[in-house]
Amino acid sequence: MKRAVIYARYSTDLQTDKSVEDQISLCRDFAGRIGAVITNLYYDKAKSGASMFGRPGLAELMVAAEQNDFDILITESTDRVSRDIADLAHVHKVLKFRNIQLQCVNGGLMDTVQIGMYGIVGQMQREEGARKVKRGMMGVVRSGRNAGGKAYGYQPIAGKPGELGIVEEEASVIHRVFDLYAAGVSPRSIAGILNRDQIPAPRGRQWNASTINGNGQRGNGILRNPIYAGRIVWNRVHMVKDPSTGRRVSRTNDEADLEMVDVPHLRIIPQDLFDAVQLRKEDASKMGSKTPRSKRILSGLLRCGACEGGMTLVGADRNGRRIQCSTHRESSTCSNSRRYYLNRIEALVLSRLRSQFADTSIIEAYVSAYQDEQKRIRSSALRDRAGAARLLEEAKKEITEIVRMLSKGLIEEDEATELLGPLRQQRDKQQVLLESIEEPTNVIELQPKAVRRFRENIENLSAILAQGEEEPPPELLGPFRQLVAAVVVYPTENGQVYEIGIKGYLSSLIDTDLSVIKMVAEEGFEPPTQGL
Secondary structure (H helix, E strand, O other): OEEEEEEEEOOOOOOOHHHHHHHHHHHHHHHHHHOEEEEEEEEEOOOOOOOOOOOHHHHHHHHHHHOOOOOEEEEOOHHHHOOOHHHHHHHHHHHHHOOOEEEEOOOEEOOHHHHHHHHHHHHHHHHHHHHHHHHHHHHHHHOOOOOOOOOOOEEEOOOOOOOEEEOHHHHHHHHHHHHHHHOOOOHHHHHHHHHHOOOOOOOOOOOOHHHHHOOOOOOOOOOOOHHHHOEEEEOOEEEEEOOOOOOEEEEEOOHHHOEEEEOHHHOOOOHHHHHHHHHHHHHHHHHHHOOOOOOOOOOOOEEEOOOOOEEEEEEEEOOEEEEEEHHHHHHOOOOOOOOEEHHHHHHHHHHHHHHHHHOOHHHHHHHHHHHHHHHHHHHHHHHHHHHHHHHHHHHHHHHHHHHHHHHOOOOOHHHHHHHHHHHHHHHHHHHHHHHHOOOOOOOOOEOHHHHHHHHHHHHHHHHHHHOOOOOOOHHHHHHHHHHEEEEEEOOOOOOOOOOEEEEEOOOOOEOOOOOOEEEEOOOOOOOOOOOO
């Protein structure tokens, strides 16, 4: 008797566990008619059939197929497996290669022609369903109601789907934001003022300049949202799924695709004030696009030692360009307000690296300490992996035994379901734990040539900076960024010596995976910590 498994799925538009139960019942009856014994059940609840990603039941099924754990896959119809032509064809191709039949309650044995036909029908139905939803939402917008999403300053009216009401407390904040910006206050300063006054932010714990600025193409952000001027603009973006990841990605629509409806009852900002703000935003955007940007050796690597946020350029004086904590500038929630000269930070970083690589005995000492730590981690990892593997195997055996008893009628389906639930949770937990524990690595070895090459690159970078060059050549930046992961600038009082920390990758110097080291001014490589 051939071994068979069942796959069932219901999508997010159904939202009922009964659907899976009904599908499994139909598949069981079908298995009896074709003389197959059910050995396992796979299902996904509230999962779309538009992609294979994010469906643990289907992923587990495909793993079992690769291991030849069954001979027949039974499902209610092909659209339970997938509503995408390419995904359905891929599943069928894998099953066919493994000599596994795909049997559908509604259709019987699937061959290549049927897979192509049903795949087209399933995808067309899915796309037509999406178009119907969009038409329905368009009708909602044209009637002056909200089609979804939440705008700061409004709340839904109970019992009236799609209708919004103004929240007066939040409306006064919106007025304040528009008035301050029109008076010449920057979004960063406005965010700082609102945070200082402890005004709750729309999302998250604090106001940021991005919350106020928004995005011009998408029309979001406090200053750009036309709803505050009594106008709903809908369909600015559409979502597409990345075929390589299954994730939904937003794309901006053409202006001709926008739906615009006047909703005067939702107006918060007078039209003249809204227009004045948009004009200033447009002027600021034009000025910003002309600002020259240069890539320094530490671009994107600088971090604030107080909040771990990034550091940003804040202008220059006669002594050079200066940087400051971007979190402090954006929201005033970081206490590190000091401005640092970028050229001094760069010189300090190169000086510290030069001193560290002048004598490889420092690195050798680090490697020795790292090896001791790796031995401890390796022993612990071996124990953890062995324990997880043992518990995983025990859970699988118990699941197999319950399925066998169910197939022979020794226990009822309800009893099997009750027993299988905790076992599957235990199996999944141990599987995740096993995958999260990396295989222990071998002992690392120092690479003298790599150390010597990096030392030469440091000297070349120092010479370039001394000549005042803005952007070092890529052949020097590449090796530098392979070693330096981040430069942490710690808070100090004005006039005090700068204190920095360097986080680095040892992968270019030793035969191991990513490691992190820290160098503080006047110190060397610190031995590995528990964070490694």
